Amino acid sequence: MELLQVKNVKKVYRSRLGGQQFTALKKVNLEVSAGEFTAIMGPSGSGKTTLLNIIATLDKPTAGDVLLEGQSVKTIKDRELSAFRRKNLGFVFQDFNLLDTFSVKDNILLPLVLSDMEIREMEARLYPLAESLELTHILNKFPYEISGGEKQRTAVARAVITRPKLVLADEPTGSLDSKSAAKLLDIFAELHKNGQTILMVTHSSLAASRASRVVFIRDGQLFSQICRGEESSSEFFERIVSNLTVLSDGGVDIG
Amino acid sequence: MGRSFFFRLAISNIRRNKRLVIPFFIASVIMASIYFMVVALMYTDGIANIPAGKSVSDVFNLGCIIMSLIVAIFMFYINSFLIKNRKKEFGLYGVLGLGKHHVGRVIFWENFLVITGALLLGMLAGTVFGRLIFLLLLFALKTAAAGSIFKLPAEAFSYTSLLFGIIFVLITLYNQFQVRLVNPVDLLKAEQMGEDKVRFAVPATLLGLFLLGLAYWKALTVDSSIAALKEFFLAVIIVIPATAILFTTGSNLLLRILKKNKRFYYRSSNFIAVSGLIYRMKQNALGLASICILSSMVLVTVSGTTALFFGQEDILSKRFPDDIKITADTKITPEQSHKLELLIDTLAREHGITVEDRYTYNYIPYSQDTLILKEGKFSGVDFKSWEEYEEKYRHLEKYMYGVSYITLAEFNRVTGRAESLSAGEIFLVTNEQLKQVPENVKAVIAGTKFTTGKNGTPYRTILIVAADETALKKLYTEFNPTTRDIPSAGMMILNVRGNDEKILVFARTLLNRAREFDFVISAGSIYTDRIEGYGIFGGLLFLGAFFTIIFLTVTVLIIYFKQISEGLDDAGRFSILQKVGMDDLAVKRTINKQIMIVFFLPLFGALVHILFAGKMIVKMLEAFSFYNLPLTVLCIALTVCFFAVIYVFVYRATAKVYYNLVKW
Incomplete structure (x- = not known):
């Protein structure tokens, strides 16, 4: 069974007064197996972030369903959604979304504290993770004291410390310089190698080239998808770029 | 352009x-x-x-x-x-x-x-x-x-x-x-977020606690009205920095100690509250401290002025046990007394006032000195400087009485009694409950004209009655060894009845005319003083109310601006917490808790200040001859309740703005 199944998801936004309608997602079907590293690419306004938010249970589909390990998220009560997110999903955002009132350490521990885990267990998880993400020396600093790359690594640590079934990343390299971005992608690749399932929305072909599969989305629909197979990252990168050319044939700017 | x-x-x-x-x-x-x-x-x-x-x-x-x-x-x-x-x-x-x-x-x-x-x-x-x-x-x-x-x-x-x-x-x-x-x-x-290390947190907090303790201790140990007036200002000067330090550094230190305790800190119910409070307190501490100080000032001003205003009659009846008194700095001779009586009768007839009671007596007044009656012994109060007084006598103030002296003949004449005294014996005329009296006291007499007037009883006075003039003088020199001249004075007491407005005019004219006699040194009446008093205390009450409105306006505005700037920050934090997996009810609860703590901390601080200032307020009011403790306490309590209600009301109003910003 697939880890994540997106079935016929449709999303229509209505303006507050009910007049204007905007269809962000028409009818999207997507499956992600356990251990897969999937990238979703598409031009601005194609609906990729909407799709991610629906998978993340931050937004609700107008029609269709999302299943995680066969469980429909529709059946989860609103009250239990946050606990569901905490247990099953990890998030990495473009603008980091770290809390400025917490130190790096506390930011990482936040989801575990919310689950009322024992402090010894929390720290047992934290230190090896911080070591592997090169965060140990900044654990007691505050978000405003560290660099963008460090902030994003902190966010990654926070996303994976709960050992989630699925890590969702929304433009994780969007706010980073190329060096930090490369480092972050290395970390994603490393996580993937260790069996972590990752779903990443990105603009960057370079970021997408580290994934095992790239799904292209346009105008609220899946357009095409390509799998890496045995290719190297750079060969896969070439293929992504040529695919993007096809995708932008209609004059759409891919950015 | x-x-x-x-x-x-x-x-x-x-x-x-x-x-x-x-x-x-x-x-x-x-x-x-x-x-x-x-x-x-x-x-x-x-x-x-x-x-x-x-x-x-x-x-x-x-x-x-x-x-x-x-x-x-x-x-x-x-x-x-x-x-x-x-x-x-x-x-x-x-x-x-x-x-x-x-x-x-x-x-x-x-x-x-x-x-x-x-x-x-x-x-x-x-x-x-x-x-x-x-x-x-x-x-x-x-x-x-x-x-x-x-x-x-x-x-x-x-x-x-x-x-x-x-x-x-x-x-x-x-x-x-x-x-x-x-x-x-x-x-x-954007402003730098998060927390900087607060320097010298421990010594600063200790200093704050020390200062606050000092001010509270001073307020609690004050035992005379003069000292209270003098030291209240000092206490206020100490309390202001103490409050500021404790709100800034003290709160930070306390929260840090909580944070150090991992078992406490890393609980879902405390985690966000503690770090949120550290951040909030750092941003708001000075504003909150100033709100706390302003609130305390409002409470002191209002409770003081209302007590004075409503306790006016109390003050008046202590100062004027009888309606009108005319004092002379020598003995009043029968001729002088006759002149006064003539004047009074004429004016009373003119204004349609009935004179209920009138009597004149001569006595030795207490000048600035008072006597200490402790363990059955009278002793004088002798000091050259204020410092000396502070050191030697301040703790004895509860034993002090204003003492004047009168001969048995005068006493019997005025009261219509037929008491007798043998040589060396005295009566003490007072309404005070004396625990222990000297051995030569024949009796303590209460409830005579001297101590129970038409309007009330004078505060802490004793009239000593001795057998004759010689015995009086002997007593006086015994208690006041440094005094060369023995003062003597005469007093005319008057009680009247009639239309209030008319009495007021009568009293005014009488006092003015009486002062024209060269033997009259002072003249006063409860009617004229009452009007003056209502003028002063009523004026003070109004000013107090005006100041309160201004203080409250400022308090509300500070709180409001803080709510707005924080609401915008909190909106961001709120959405992050939700994404990370905290359910929105819990987020609301924890943020609500923080706001309540931050908002009500100044009120709490002000209440504590008032609690400790209570004794000082009471003592300060005594400087205005106001001794009605229950009324003072009631005024303080009512003011505090009233203020708290307004405060809660303000909280509700500004919280609404805040919630709109955060959009819950």
């Missing part, structure tokens, strides 16, 4: 920032109108015409000076909050290419519009409500003088305009300076 451009920009800025500007504007209107009313009440002919006009006007005169200062300081203070919230906007202008002097001109116009508008509206409100306040004041002063019509004096307009003109200049200069001080990029950048 023409002037109209900046003017239009200023208007659109005000419109866009109405969430910030309107409260500032309202506060300015309130301050302008209150200031206007105080000046109007001070100068209006209506006040001058009422019986206690002079004292009311004096009170308002003093109040006016203090109020000018307070209004200026507070306007400046709230403005600094306002401008802090707008720094980003000014930075944006810089980025868009407006020079700093351009921004300066916009600021000039903005301030001009807001302050002129507030001034005009304030004066209008003052004109409308001034009349009402005037009528209320007359009611409080217990006068319904017919000639008292409220006329707006020109001074009210000119003074208020002058004050707000000065405020306008100050604020505009300050804002210009703020804009010039920083470069656009810095202005645009």
